[in-house]
Amino acid sequence: MATSQNILKRKYAPFAIAFIVWGAWIILITIFDNWGLFGDNWFMSVTMVFGSFIAGSTSVGGGAVAFPVMTLMYDIPPPVARDFSLMVQSVGMTAATLTIIFLRIPVEWRVITFISIGGFLGIVFGLEEVAPRLPSSFAMLFFTSLWFAFGLIIYWVNRHSDRFIYTKLEKFTSADIVRLFVIGFIGGTVSGVTGTGIDIVAFSLLSLYFRLCEKIATPTSVVLMTINSLAGFLWKESFSVGMEPAAWNYWWVCVPVVVIGAPLGAWFIKNKSRFFIIGLLCSAIIVQYIGALFILPMDAFMAFFSLAIIVLGVCCFWGAEHFGKNRFIVTPKEEKI
Numbered sequence: 001m002a003t004s005q006n007i008l009k010r011k012y013a014p015f016a017i018a019f020i021v022w023g024a025w026i027i028l029i030t031i032f033d034n035w036g037l038f039g040d041n042w043f044m045s046v047t048m049v050f051g052s053f054i055a056g057s058t059s060v061g062g063g064a065v066a067f068p069v070m071t072l073m074y075d076i077p078p079p080v081a082r083d084f085s086l087m088v089q090s091v092g093m094t095a096a097t098l099t100i101i102f103l104r105i106p107v108e109w110r111v112i113t114f115i116s117i118g119g120f121l122g123i124v125f126g127l128e129e130v131a132p133r134l135p136s137s138f139a140m141l142f143f144t145s146l147w148f149a150f151g152l153i154i155y156w157v158n159r160h161s162d163r164f165i166y167t168k169l170e171k172f173t174s175a176d177i178v179r180l181f182v183i184g185f186i187g188g189t190v191s192g193v194t195g196t197g198i199d200i201v202a203f204s205l206l207s208l209y210f211r212l213c214e215k216i217a218t219p220t221s222v223v224l225m226t227i228n229s230l231a232g233f234l235w236k237e238s239f240s241v242g243m244e245p246a247a248w249n250y251w252w253v254c255v256p257v258v259v260i261g262a263p264l265g266a267w268f269i270k271n272k273s274r275f276f277i278i279g280l281l282c283s284a285i286i287v288q289y290i291g292a293l294f295i296l297p298m299d300a301f302m303a304f305f306s307l308a309i310i311v312l313g314v315c316c317f318w319g320a321e322h323f324g325k326n327r328f329i330v331t332p333k334e335e336k337i
Contacts, residue, residue: 014098017098017263018095021091021095021255034249037253038253041252041253042253044084044250044253045253045257048254048261049261050065050261051258051261052257052261052265053264053268054265055261056092056093056099056222056261056263056264056265056268057218057269057277057280058265058269058280060200060281060285060288062085062089062196062258066081066084067081067082067085067140067195068288068291068292071136071140072140072291072295072296073295076246077136077244078139080246081247082131082192082193083195083244083247084195084244084247085194085195085196085229086191086195086229086233086236087247088250088254089226090233091255091258092258092259092262093226094230096262097222097223099263100222103267105266105270106216107216107219107220107223108168108169108206108212108216111169111220111224114180114184115183115187115202116184116227116228116231117181118182118187118188119184119224119227119228120184120188121188122185122188122190122191122192122198123189123198123228123231123232123235124192124232125185125188125189126188126191126192126193127236127240131192137296137297138302139193139194140194140292141292141296141305141306141309143193144289144292145289145310145313147200147285148285148286148289148310149309149312151282153318153321154204154208154278154281154317155278157321158274158278164211165212165214166210167212167213168212168216170210176210179205179209180205183201183205184198187199187200187202187228188228188231191229191232195229196225198221199224199225203221206220208321209321209323209327210324211324211325213274214277215273215277218277218281293306
């Protein structure tokens with residue numbers, strides 16, 4: 001009976017988290033008299049209904065939806081969109097992470113530890129050094145083109161159901177610690193530019209090189225994006241120039257949405273097959289890339305830039321898959337998940 005009660009408590013814990021956040025949000029938005037913000041910024045609430053669900057259910061963070069919508073559709077400056085992405089993920093993906101923990105969804109904590117260390121250094125570098133120097137249109141096109149290449153490879157290597165996968169990291173070495181740190185730094189740098197990135201960078205390494213099951217790699221990437229978002233938010237607000245003032249207006253109207261959407265996404269994929277997760281991820285990547293092509297001011301140079309990134313990305317991701325296959329000398333046991 002006690003066990004059943006514990007299971008019931010874990011099941012409804014995400015709802016308790018949402019109610020607590022809603023209660024605090026209602027009190028604060030009333031004290032600061034910010035209810036009027038919905039009049040001008042309601043479109044971001046609608047955007048993050050989808051963005052937060054995608055963030056919780058795939059390795060594509062909510063910022064991957066928010067950043068292109070804000071910069072390309074509503075002509076919001078990239079620094080504002082980037083800061084908003086970090087701020088809103090700090091709430092929504094924290095709720096998703098707590099849901100993952102309470103529901104005891106498996107994650108790889110060794111990955112989270114070492115990638116997060118590199119990710120902290122990377123996001124500080126991205127915020128302070130890279131973002132101020134990189135044009136927003138090229139940053140977005142690079143981001144979407146690279147993940148389109150990843151989508152092609154992850155679909156190709158999983159087109160047959162007999163691919164060997166693992167539910168934990170096998171043959172973990174000190175060299176793997178270095179790899180995770182470097183990937184964390186790269187992913188953190190991307191997050192410092194667009195507000196998201198460490199999640200899908202990490203996911204690509206885990207699923208292709210380490211051959212970790214997507215059912216483990218996806219929630220692991222959600223936890224990673226949570227930690228990286230909080231790190232970026234706290235760094236910029238406390239030790240740098242502070243978050244963009246306009247980003248706070250969007251944040252206020254999205255908090256009650258993402259605190260439900262992201263945990264709902266994490267709950268949604270809990271019992272889904274790895275092939276369903278791959279299909280959902282690839283669909284999100286394709287929609288994101290096609291949307292960028294329609295919205296960005298494309299010309300011949302940008303089209304060539306996108307194609308070059310896709311070709312380079314395919315080579316890199318295919319290399320990760322190839323070397324990942326070769327790292328296992330002994331034939332592994334096949335796991336049907």
